[in-house]
Amino acid sequence: VGGDVTATPESDDNEYLCPVTIGGQTLNLDFDSGSSDLWVFSTSTPSSEQQSHTIYNPAKSSTFKELNGFTWQISYGDGSGASGTVGTDTVTVGGLTVKNQAVELATAVSSEFVTDSANNGLLGLAWSNLNTVEPTQQQTFFANAGPQLQQNVFTADLRHDQPGSYDFGFIDTSKFQGNLNYVPVDNSQGFWQFTVDGYAVGDGATGGNSFSAIADTGTTLLLLDDNIVSDYYSQISSAQNSNSAGGFVFDCTEDVPDLTLQIGDYAAVVPGSLLNFSQNGDGTCFGGIQSDGGQGFAILGDVFLKAQFTVFDQGNVQLGFAPK
Numbered sequence: 001v002g003g004d005v006t007a008t009p010e011s012d013d014n015e016y017l018c019p020v021t022i023g024g025q026t027l028n029l030d031f032d033s034g035s036s037d038l039w040v041f042s043t044s045t046p047s048s049e050q051q052s053h054t055i056y057n058p059a060k061s062s063t064f065k066e067l068n069g070f071t072w073q074i075s076y077g078d079g080s081g082a083s084g085t086v087g088t089d090t091v092t093v094g095g096l097t098v099k100n101q102a103v104e105l106a107t108a109v110s111s112e113f114v115t116d117s118a119n120n121g122l123l124g125l126a127w128s129n130l131n132t133v134e135p136t137q138q139q140t141f142f143a144n145a146g147p148q149l150q151q152n153v154f155t156a157d158l159r160h161d162q163p164g165s166y167d168f169g170f171i172d173t174s175k176f177q178g179n180l181n182y183v184p185v186d187n188s189q190g191f192w193q194f195t196v197d198g199y200a201v202g203d204g205a206t207g208g209n210s211f212s213a214i215a216d217t218g219t220t221l222l223l224l225d226d227n228i229v230s231d232y233y234s235q236i237s238s239a240q241n242s243n244s245a246g247g248f249v250f251d252c253t254e255d256v257p258d259l260t261l262q263i264g265d266y267a268a269v270v271p272g273s274l275l276n277f278s279q280n281g282d283g284t285c286f287g288g289i290q291s292d293g294g295q296g297f298a299i300l301g302d303v304f305l306k307a308q309f310t311v312f313d314q315g316n317v318q319l320g321f322a323p324k
């Protein structure tokens with residue numbers, strides 16, 4: 001048994017949304033391999049915060065069950081967050097159905113979620129030890145689906161400005177070139193965390209120290225250690241760190257170098273075209289590489305994942321990468 005679901009980019013590839021059916025109701029959710037809560041806008045969300053969101057109404061689901069007294073509360077690294085109550089329902093993603101999946105109903109959401117009307121919640125795909133439900137931590141959709149999957153994996157094929165896909169339970173070899181390169185995962189902190197062994201800017205030599213990184217479909221950009229960020233932008237003459245823009249910007253006319261991350265024997269190339277992320281409207285462009293805020297590990301978000309076909313292997317606790 002498996003599932004294949006389309007991942008549609010919002011404007012500027014800021015996030016990728018996928019249709020999820022919960023108790024017969026379909027909402028577009030942001031699949032997030034960097035968190036482990038499945039939460040939705042619902043009839044429990046204050047009407048002032050519901051705005052033009054699609055909401056889930058548990059009263060209209062014949063399979064919803066309340067988990068009495070259970071709560072959740074999550075804060076994301078970008079400062080946003082949400083909280084609420086919990087129940088279970090039947091959840092279907094791309095034809096793959098999980099019964100009695102914990103579904104977290106938002107009773108409060110931060111302004112970033114209120115204003116992003118296309119995003120009706122998150123579906124966490126990190127490890128279940130990151131789930132925030134109390135008093136009893138809940139399993140993710142992927143953890144619950146694992147036993148019924150042919151292969152205990154899901155794959156991400158995100159694309160620039162065009163629909164991509166997530167597959168659950170199988171690896172579609174038509175979606176990548178060559179062989180998959182596997183790297184062991186340390187899931188002790190709940191992330192898809194692994195070691196990057198070095199990096200290269202443009203056609204320069206690979207150097208630098210090894211560092212920890214997480215594969216995070218829920219983060220838009222490629223967030224790296226400040227030293228690597230400075231090294232990278234030293235190769236773009238007009239680059240500057242702009243407070244008003246919220247990060248490094250450069251003239252849109254500049255030739256933007258590739259970044260290569262050495263992962264074991266695999267050289268993961270992120271082409272310069274993806275590293276010129278968006279236009280600021282004043283002739284400057286916003287970089288796809290930005291600071292990780294000094295949190296001790298790099299966050300390989302969508303900018304990185306658009307350039308690699310990625311296998312999240314729950315069975316063998318490993319990640320696989322291949323060029324597309």
Ligand SMILES: C[C@H](Cc1ccc(C(C)(C)C)cc1)[C@H](NN)c1nnnn1Cc1ccc2c(c1)OCO2
Pocket residue numbers: 015030032033034035075076077078080112113116119216218219292293295299
């Ligand atoms: C930000 C997303 C989670 C999210 C997604 C979408 C949204 C909006 C829809 C409202 C746009 C908000 C939030 C990410 N998911 N793993 C995440 N959740 N927790 N940490 N991260 C990654 C991180 C992202 C940005 C940092 C950061 C760490 O540290 C410093 O700046």
